[in-house]
Amino acid sequence: MVDDRAVFVGEHLVRTFGATTAVRDVSCVVGEGARIAVTGASGSGKSTLLHLIAGIDEPTGGTAGWPRLDGHPRQHPGRIGIVLQRPALLPTLDVGENVALPLLLAGRPAESARLAAGDTLALLGLTELVDRLPHELSGGQAQRVAVARAVAARPQLIVADEPTAAMDTDGAAHLVDALLAVADRTCAALLLATHDTAVADRLQQRWHVVDGTIEPRPEPSC
């Protein structure tokens, strides 16, 4: 039976690229408000799985469903927020405009989008950066702005694909603080891929991906 409170339900998901099977018969549920760290070796299939869950890629087998969305995420811009390894802010737009952009694309009037972007920047403690251009930000600031952009439309789910990969330990800890705080404040589920055990340990659930499948987390050895 489909859990209609779940944010995402995948059944027997498969994603192949030619002869490579990146995701292999994965069945998984992202519950409402879940906090899930996705770990696994390089090339194990974490990004591919996250892309299927975010609805930015299509499975070649199995089914992907978003019970709390009426349809596919592409029909509901902003309902799933995506943060990538590099912030990818638009260089000619200032911080406020970058954060407002997904709201404009979702059809919000300009003034409402500007105000909502301001609220989101305030939530993340970034108000003072509102007029800066991306090249005037540090790497950590730019990544926090990317988080603001991902959550400006108050998504049900935040999908973050190794967002701390380019950061030092302190920067990674601050970014995870920001992601957890904003997920709590907006009641969003959070799915975060990381190679960093300290980051993964801060989320309640762990999906460990091995060769395209999710394995039960190994018990820590004593």
Ligand SMILES: Nc1ncnc2c1ncn2[C@@H]1O[C@H](COP(=O)(O)OP(=O)(O)OP(=O)(O)O)[C@@H](O)[C@H]1O
């Ligand atoms: N667009 C693509 N075309 C061809 N092969 C791909 C494509 N995307 C991923 N793959 C392959 O699928 C497998 C899983 O890749 P994926 O990027 O999901 O792994 P990952 O666990 O996220 O790795 P990393 O930790 O290095 O980011 C790899 O063998 C990769 O080469």
